[in-house]
Amino acid sequence: xxxxxFAEASSDExxxxxxxxxxxxxxxxxxxxxxxxxxxxxACGMVGSRQGWCxxxxxxxxxxxxxxxxxxxxxxxxxxxxxxxxxxLKQMQPADVMRGEETQIAGALALMPGYDGILCLPGTHxxxxxxxxxxxxxxxxxxxxxxxxxxxxxxxxxxxxxxxGWDEAAFDSAVADALSRPEKLGARLFSLRAEGLIAxxxxxxxxxxxxxxxxxxxxxxxxxYWLGQSVTLIGAEKLSAAYARAxxxxxxxxxxxxxxxxxLAGLSSLAPETEAAR
Amino acid sequence: xxxxxFAEASSDExxxxxxxxxxxxxxxxxxxxxxxxxxxxxACGMVGSRQGWCxxxxxxxxxxxxxxxxxxxxxxxxxxxxxxxxxxLKQMQPADVMRGEETQIAGALALMPGYDGILCLPGTHxxxxxxxxxxxxxxxxxxxxxxxxxxxxxxxxxxxxxxxGWDEAAFDSAVADALSRPEKLGARLFSLRAEGLIAxxxxxxxxxxxxxxxxxxxxxxxxxYWLGQSVTLIGAEKLSAAYARAxxxxxxxxxxxxxxxxxLAGLSSLAPETEAAR
Numbered sequence: 001x002x003x004x005x006f007a008e009a010s011s012d013e014x015x016x017x018x019x020x021x022x023x024x025x026x027x028x029x030x031x032x033x034x035x036x037x038x039x040x041x042x043a044c045g046m047v048g049s050r051q052g053w054c055x056x057x058x059x060x061x062x063x064x065x066x067x068x069x070x071x072x073x074x075x076x077x078x079x080x081x082x083x084x085x086x087x088x089l090k091q092m093q094p095a096d097v098m099r100g101e102e103t104q105i106a107g108a109l110a111l112m113p114g115y116d117g118i119l120c121l122p123g124t125h126x127x128x129x130x131x132x133x134x135x136x137x138x139x140x141x142x143x144x145x146x147x148x149x150x151x152x153x154x155x156x157x158x159x160x161x162x163x164x165g166w167d168e169a170a171f172d173s174a175v176a177d178a179l180s181r182p183e184k185l186g187a188r189l190f191s192l193r194a195e196g197l198i199a200x201x202x203x204x205x206x207x208x209x210x211x212x213x214x215x216x217x218x219x220x221x222x223x224x225y226w227l228g229q230s231v232t233l234i235g236a237e238k239l240s241a242a243y244a245r246a247x248x249x250x251x252x253x254x255x256x257x258x259x260x261x262x263x264l265a266g267l268s269s270l271a272p273e274t275e276a277a278r
Numbered sequence: 279x280x281x282x283x284f285a286e287a288s289s290d291e292x293x294x295x296x297x298x299x300x301x302x303x304x305x306x307x308x309x310x311x312x313x314x315x316x317x318x319x320x321a322c323g324m325v326g327s328r329q330g331w332c333x334x335x336x337x338x339x340x341x342x343x344x345x346x347x348x349x350x351x352x353x354x355x356x357x358x359x360x361x362x363x364x365x366x367l368k369q370m371q372p373a374d375v376m377r378g379e380e381t382q383i384a385g386a387l388a389l390m391p392g393y394d395g396i397l398c399l400p401g402t403h404x405x406x407x408x409x410x411x412x413x414x415x416x417x418x419x420x421x422x423x424x425x426x427x428x429x430x431x432x433x434x435x436x437x438x439x440x441x442x443g444w445d446e447a448a449f450d451s452a453v454a455d456a457l458s459r460p461e462k463l464g465a466r467l468f469s470l471r472a473e474g475l476i477a478x479x480x481x482x483x484x485x486x487x488x489x490x491x492x493x494x495x496x497x498x499x500x501x502x503y504w505l506g507q508s509v510t511l512i513g514a515e516k517l518s519a520a521y522a523r524a525x526x527x528x529x530x531x532x533x534x535x536x537x538x539x540x541x542l543a544g545l546s547s548l549a550p551e552t553e554a555a556r
Contacts, residue, residue, distance in 0.1 A: 058476065094465075095472040125434070125468060141468040143433065150428045155421065156403070182461035186492075187372075187499040190403060190419040194373040198336065214464075221465040 005264065007034060015046040023053035024076055027083070035080040042270040044086040045100035048072065053083075058090035058097060061136045065089070065106040066270060086270060089136060096141050101127050104234055107265030108257055109134060117230030120254070122239045124149070126218060128225040140225065142218045145239075152210060157189065160196030165204020168245075171212040175246045178216025185217050215246050226252055234262050283542065285312060293324040301331035302354055305361070313358040320548040322364040322541075323378035326350065331361075336368035336375060339414045343367070343384040344548060364548060367414060374419050379405050382512055385543030386535055387412060395508030398532070400517045402427070404496060406503040418503065420496045423517075430488060435467065438474030443482020446523075449490040453524045456494025463495050493524050504530055513537050 013026040027041070048056030056072040066086055074083040088099030101121050109115055109131070119129040124145040130137040151157050178185060192210060195201035201209075219226070231247065231254040233240040244254045291304040305319070326334030334350040344364055352361040366377030379399050387393055387409065397407040402423040408415040429435050456463060470488055473479035479487075497504070509525065509532040511518040522532045 090472075090476050092476065095469050095477050097472045097475055140465055141472070142464045143435075143467050144464065146433050147464075150432060154428060154432060155424050157421075183495070183498050185463070185499075186420045186422065186425075186495050187418055189421050191373050194368075194375045194419070197375055198368050198370065199373050217461070217464050220461050221463075 015049060015052045018053075020053065023047065023074070024078065024081065027081070028078060032080075035078075038080045038082065040272050041081060041083040042071075042086065042267050043074070043083060044088075044103040044267065047074075048085040048087060049099060052085075054085060056085045056087040058088050061089055061091045061138060063089070063136060064134055065102040065109065065136055066266065068270065071270065084270070086266075089139070091139060094140070096139055098127055098139065098141070101129075102136070103266035103270075104259060104262040105129060105131070105136060105266070106269055107262035107267075108232065108234055110265045110269055111257060111261065112232070115230075115232070117232065118225050120222075120226070120231055120233050120235075120243060121259070122215075122233065122235040122243045128222045130225065140222065142222065144214050144218045148211060148214050151189065151214075152207060157192050157206070157210065160193055160201065161203045161207040161210065163203050163207075165202065165207065167202070167205040167208040170205040171208040171242070172245070172249075174209040174212025175216035175219070176249065178213045179220050179250070182217050182220035185213060188213055211242065212246070215242060219246060219250070226250070231255070232257060235259050293327060293330045296331075298331065301325065301352070302356065302359065302361075305359070306356060310358075313356075316358045316360065318550050319359060319361040320349075320364065320545050321352070321361060322366075322381040322545065325352075326363040326365060327377060330363075332363060334363045334365035336366050339367055339369050339416060341367070341413055343380040343387065343414055344544065346548065349548065362548070367417070369417060372418070374417055376405055376417065376419070379407075380414070381544035381548075382537060382540040383407060383409070383414060383544070384547055385540035385545075386510065386512055388543045388547055389535060389539065390510070393508075393510070395510065396503050398500075398504070398509055398511050398513075398521060399537070400493075400511065400513045400521050401537075406500045408503065418500065420500065422492050422496045426489060426492050429467065429492075430485060435471050435484070435488065438471050438479065439481045439485040439488065441481050441485075443480065443485065445480070445483040445486040448483040449486040449520070450523070450527075452487040452490025453494035453497070454527065456491045457498050457528070460495050460498035463491060466491055489520065490524070493520060497524060497528070504528070509533070510535060512540050 009030045011030055018026055047053050054072055054074040059070055070087050071084040074085055076083055086103050088097060089102045090097045105119060108119055116132050119131055121127040126142045126144045127139055129139040152161050192206045196206055231252050233243050233254045233256045236259060240256050247254050287308045289308055296304055325331050332350055332352040337348055348365050349362040352363055354361055364381050366375060367380045368375045382399060383397060386397055394410050397409055399405040404420045404422045405417055407417040430439050470484045474484055509530050511521050511532045511534045514537060518534050525532050
């Protein structure tokens with residue numbers, strides 16, 4: 001049955017940890033019980049980067065998010081394995097790249113046939129993507145999630161935002177602040193620490209305000225993407241909900257798709273028809 | 279002789295590493311050879327924070343940077359030790375704090391008697407300070423140095439900026455970009471990575487551009503401080519030079535003082551007159 005998950009497995013062995021000849025053994029550790037019928041393996045993301053298993057050179061936009069003929073076969077020694085890797089996308093001006101998101105985008109277009117408009121994929125490196133006639137026209141990346149992780153876990157601000165408390169009102173007003181005066185971000189960050197020290201700012205409110213400031217700053221810079229457009233969010237549930245909440249006061253009612261659904265739909269579209277996949 | 283350095287010592291044992299009862303032993307390990315005549319010890323910075331040796335509560339601006347009567351005596355057991363700690367400064371609205379910089383500011387005012395204008399102390403947490411009639415009127419903190427360290431050493435951008443290459447032209451144009459469109463910072467960061475991957479951006483140019491983007495963003499938000507004002511920079515030589523270079527095209531010719539000179543002048547002003555200090 002196509003499009004159903006029969007089994008799942010994951011590990012933390014990826015591009016950051018593996019040498020080139022470590023990818024095949026790592027994959028076999030994970031999926032060898034499934035290989036009786038030699039099903040095709042399709043992969044996307046950093047596995048196709050220059051430091052990955054096998055480089056799958058970026059395709060240049062404008063183009064469809066995936067192209068079966070551009071799949072790159074990874075070198076394998078185990079006869080049960082046939083592995084193909086999806087290339088990422090690049091944009092020359094302004095320079096930008098993605099790896100992995102192209103597969104989620106293809107999945108989103110499979111789930112919403114004929115969709116024209118904007119996709120937003122919030123996350124470590126949030127992507128805003130302009131889709132027209134089934135192609136990625138342009139895209140832009142923001143390091144919002146990575147900045148949040150660095151600032152909340154590794155900077156001086158970490159002292160004032162421990163725990164997982166949350167304060168919707170603090171988030172909302174920070175988004176509004178950042179959208180109206182995005183140039184003040186640098187000045188607003190340290191005040192989270194100072195207000196914790198001298199004005200009783202709670203850790204939950206500080207975390208929420210940091211999130212709101214960073215998402216609001218992203219929205220300010222991404223305005224040419226979303227202003228007056230249809231927007232669909234593809235991401236983890238909580239994060240997508242935060243982006244939807246931030247966009248609502250700007251008159252944008254964003255649709256939401258699950259990142260997992262999009263990834264699976266995208267990978268499925270790349271799987272050659274075989275007995276195992278049918 | 280007052281104001282001369284007879285000996286120097288330093289260690290990495292500070293607030294981040296020491297429990298409250300660890301400060302005195304750590305100080306003794308460092309300076310016990312100097313204690314024959316029981317000279318006074320004056321201290322400033324995080325040693326006076328809530329997690330430090332002994333809390334020295336913030337003084338509220340507007341006020342002079344230092345006040346001898348507000349010094350806090352640290353509890354000691356060794357009879358040769360008399361340790362006093364300078365309090366930091368706080369500003370209630372917008373909330374901000376400093377610890378250590380107040381001593382450098384006092385030193386700067388000792389070195390430039392009657393100075394009215396702006397002091398900028400670039401660093402991990404850059405401070406902009408408005409001085410009038412010998413008092414700190416207001417100040418604002420930017421996390422520029424910490425952001426540079428996090429982004430260049432711990433984020434995805436680190437892959438494209440190893441080494442210590444430098445490119446003045448890349449720095450200058452990034453400062454100009456950030457000053458004219460500070461709201462675009464979030465969008466410009468990831469392009470450093472993308473241009474490294476697909477457009478041949480060199481590590482030196484990437485580092486310089488990151489520095490220029492962050493300093494330019496700080497200058498954009500700190501404009502109410504420096505526009506049309508006298509500015510004196512207090513900091514490490516290379517960093518002050520970068521700030522002076524960034525300010526020059528805005529019509530600001532910043533004076534420069536050495537951070538070490540200012541710190542020593544500030545601490546000296548706090549040392550009670552004793553045989554050892556005379």
